[in-house]
Amino acid sequence: MTVDLRPEQDHRARAARLERALGPAADPANPLGHRAVLAADERGELLADGERALREFGLNAEFVPEHLGGRFTRADRLGQLMRAVFRRDCALGIGYGVTSFIAALPVWADGTPDQQARVGRTLLAGGRVVAAYTELDHGSDFSRTEFTAEPGPGGYVLDGGKQLVNNISRAEMAVFFARTADGPGSRGHSHLLVDLTALPAGRVRRDRRYPVSGVRGCLLGGIEIDGCPVPGDALLGAEGGAMETVLRVFQVTRAVLPSMVVGVGDTQLRTVLEFARDRQLYGRRLADLPSARSTLAGCFADLLICDAFASVVARSLHLRPGETSVGAAAVKYLVPKLLQESSYRLSVQMGARSYVRTGPYAIFQKTARDLPVVALAHAGSAVCQASLVTQLPRLAERGWRAALAGEAPEPVDGGSVYDLDAPLPPLHLGGLELNARGADSLAGDLVRLHTVLAGQPASAPLAALTGLFVTELRGLSGRALALAPRDRTVLAGPRAFTLADRYAHVLAAAAVAGVWWHARRTAPDTPAADPAWACVALHRLAGRLGLRPGPLPPEPQDRVFADLTARHEAGHTFDLFRGRLASGPA
Amino acid sequence: MSGATLTAPTGGWTPNALAAELEKALGDPGRIVRQSAALDRAERFPAGICRELDALGLPRWFVPVAHGGELRDSEDLAQLIRVLSRRDFTVALAHVKTYLGVVSVWLAGSDRQAAALAARVSAGEVVSLALTEQAHGSDLLAGDLSAQPLPSGGWRLDGEKWLINNATRAGMVCVLARTRPEGGARGFSLLLVDKAALTPGSWRALPAVPTHGVRGADISGIAFTGARVPAGALIGAEGEGLETILKGFQITRTLCSAMSLGMTDHAMRLALRFAGGHRLYGRTLAELPQAARALAESYVDMLAMEAVSLVGVRSIHALPAEQSVASAVVKYLVPSLGDQVLDALRGLLGARAMLVADHADGAFQKLDRDHRIVGIFDGSTAVNLNLLVNQFPALVRGYRAGHADEPGLAAAVTFAGPPPPLRPERLALYSRSGSSVVQSLPAAVAAVRGIAVPGSLVARCDRLLAVADEVHEALSAVRPSPRGVTEETFALARRYAVLYAAAAATHLFVAGHAARAADPLWRDGLWLDAVLARLLRRLTGEPDLDDEDGPAVDALLPVLRAQHDEGRLFSLFPCELAKEKP
Amino acid sequence: MTDTSQTTTETAETVRAWLVDRVAFYLERPAADIDVSAPLVDLGLDSVYALTLCGDVEDRFGVVVEATMAWDHPTVNAMTDHLTGLVSGDR
16 A cells, blocks of 8 residues: 555554455355355365455465564554454454464564564465464463473474464464473473474474364364474574463463454354344344344443453553553453353344354354354463462452552553554563563553542443442452462462452453543544443443342443444444445455 | 163163163263264264164154053153263254154044054154244244145145254154144144155155254255145144144153253263363362362252253153143253353363364264254244243242142152153143242242251252242233333243252252162252252352352262262262273 | 561571462461472472462562562572572662
8 A cells, every 4th residue: 555544544444455355244256255154164174265365465464563564563453453354254364364473473572583584574475374382181281391392403303292283284384382491390491483394304294184163164283293303593582481471472362362253253243133133033023022132232232342351451462561461361261251152142042043054144153163162262261260360369469459449550551541543652572571460450440430430420320330340349359368378379269260250350341431431532423432332331241240230221222232233234343443344246 | 782672671660760771772872972973074864873773672662652662751751862862962863853753643643643653653764843944933823834625635735844853864744734824823733744645746855954063963844835645644633733732842842851961961971081181280180179160060050950850851740731831941941051061061171172073083062062952943942931931920820829739749859650641631831820849949948947958058948938039029020011022031031940940959859868868969968959059049140259159069079970980870860871981 | 478578687598488488378288398499380389370479579578570580490499599689688
């Protein structure tokens, strides 16, 4: 593009261009439409035309930092942009995009200029870099990794296997998480950036495929390496530094991946809304039955919760990098959970049609199979909860105590984390901290906002709702401080996990309230500034925690449903970004 | 598999005796699991396994003893379905669906029809039930397929049925047809169609519909164009079709719960095996408290599912006039709880839960996909909740009057011998007396107080009584809305179903504890305490912030392990399983 | 927990004893059972959980340490050496 656009317009234009490149989802003649996507899924293949279109669009550039010739500047925007791909085909989103993004992050964080340039070149040329972390025998416990890189002539010798690695069979490069020292310590692992095409044939097998029930098109594969030498400059970052890098840079993926997956929820909701508008039941349209409307409006509100939470944490990566070890884990825990529960409720509305792999609503069953797989991708919910658990007592002692006492410092960003269209400073991966050291400015913001709302009679419903979460935070605080020692370790039990679950809800509520509040000032004419969605969203979060928010008044729910149908008719996305869907012939 | 056929067990009666007998006959479940996994991947019908089941004489169990078959009561079917479902659901579905096709004849057919059908079914004929149509989903009164009387006698069929189990394989199809153009509750009739007797060209099979789960199953349809069937095809009187179907549903919907029991049993076994072997942080997964809790909670939910299923199935015989309530509760609640159990176990298995070929032959993802259909077919969750909502006034009346059919109730919850005989004429579309199971909860709680059980259980029972009052208070406030049922009203119906389950479990314990005093599962009300703890959370929506339920739930872990290690069914009652070959 | 100490009178022995207490607290074992020369991971404090130790240290000694302090000094003895230098020395 030669036109000089302001960044915001540029971003919207890029999202629109990507959506246009994919064409209308519902057009049966569109080679990238849902019909083609379903056919590829049935064959267990990644949609080849889709990969081609994304290559032509230059999607990989979205994962490469600007100074290396790419377009990656903002974590929140990447999440929003990728929703276009995830609305279309989760497998394409994971199989074409996300794997390379995940693998490249340690390179951007720790790589030498040469390593960064090589990976940048590979990606910009449409190549693939894959993240080789998983060993089935050890699951989420990276510290027990068995794949080794031992010192050898001129570098390292690789030995062992990795499983469930996307695209490993056809990637040019891979980042391996490898053991470089004996024993189970946290400094025993290193990243190695390996040119897969240069490995000696006969010592590598990477043609093993693991078929999965969701994202069936993804090429989840395995690699077995039998004593392969790699040069010394394969080492990525310091020897023994991989665990630390993982805990840093995966904060980015934990925030951004769920944001992308909001696109899957969008497609599900759209499909069921269409079904509800088509289907006659007992003499009227399903969409006119009050329970169906409640379900649809509720699922829409849940999508907006997911978007608000993921976007705020993604923005925090730029603005409050010291705290995102907490927020990112909470997003990766809660957003997939909300999306999967929505998926279930929507399937109940559809009944038998949710079970059928043909016909106008067939994309639903595909998304329902895809969601649990992406929910697991990159860190399952137990891992994320566990990493919250370890931080709870200190959060209570410091961040929450200050917040609840009204003594939390005013954030230096002036609340820009909630202002979704505001500019962001660059993302410094090195600035991400492994541990929030008890800081929690989101909680501080929530308490402050509640105090403001409580002083405005016009905001009584939202004041009451935010008040529930402030009270909840107070309860969590006492319980986090009282956690038994073992509940602060890997032996943590249900008490600690329950607290982590509830705390994630409080953070999501803080994000929702903050986004609404700031939109009122900066984007007063948008749906995000309408208190209706915030009201329904907070009501739902409170209901999930059993906080007894009372009956939801019909008015906000009707407004949310009206917004949903208006977007559907106008071809707008079901998120806070409210982009335009491709229409007309492809 | 042995050459013998499955006949009624000869030893003393126990609730799971027939299940154990079929286990013995089928042997190592792994064989069927492996075959089915491959067939599911190839989307092929498990014809070979179904033939083996035919050879075992299973079809004779779809025919009541009175008509010359083996079927003594509904519990027989529940046990067979459970045992088949814990091996493979495609197989269970393919086989057992014949009972759905024939039950209308047992309920409403003539003696001649029944005798003829009994002979065909016993010989292995597949009979399909064709209700739903592409455009109308679960709205049966909107069906377009018509049967017009012919001047010569007999009927002319026109129209299509879609998404029908075994529609293509079946030799006979039980079709719900519009017999009055204006439709309505008396506008539909049931016809038993013998495909072989139709004029070629007057019907055709519709192509198989690819589905999310049960990929090898024959889910297809059938289309008629001027197909002529004889007058004798009519089941019951003209215009009685809907009534017969709805009464049949009260039996079959209740039996669907056994599918969930079987599949969750299989899932739990996969999860336990994995959790016992997978090492994390220097321990097995099963040793991590949070994972152990997920297992224990799932087990408790499975016991709750079983309790409500057992009482619901026995109620077909013991409380037939109230089965419109029990069947809706069971059909909604048990599959929904089953979905939640599978959710929890999926979380535990992680990536292995998604592997199609690699971990235990991809068994978990198959049963996970398969199970979703249980809440959908044969009356979806929405349909069953609507049925409950329609009966709210009777439920409130019955509760306030404290009405209970004492002998019927005692028979429904006491598992000391076979259930009373089925009296199909007592099945009613609407329960005038509400639900004795729920309405006699105060008596059951009083009985618990008289048994030496821990204080925690007594406290939970007291809480349950208070919640029962609240629920009925809320039910009484519901007014029919011209716009349709609201989400809040559906939520109440779900609560009522949970309350029913809690009441059923309490009755079951009271009636059975003395006989099972030596069983650690029953001693000190161990299982009831945990089941009520979990159900009360669902009823009240109150979070368990301080892990108050933890001790009761975790107390079941040793029993869970023992049942697993000793090769017994995950059940309130003993049942020895076939040995699994490693 | 002990009061936060801002004094510079910490000796290796007081630091070590406090660390032993802390590790014993998490593991719910008597302090006497804690092997001061064994890696924390072998004792049962895994990577992510060992990060919490840094917070405890900061609160107790009023110093700022790397979050990965317990990774780089993976035994009680190693941490003691590291911390003694910090808390008694040139702050």
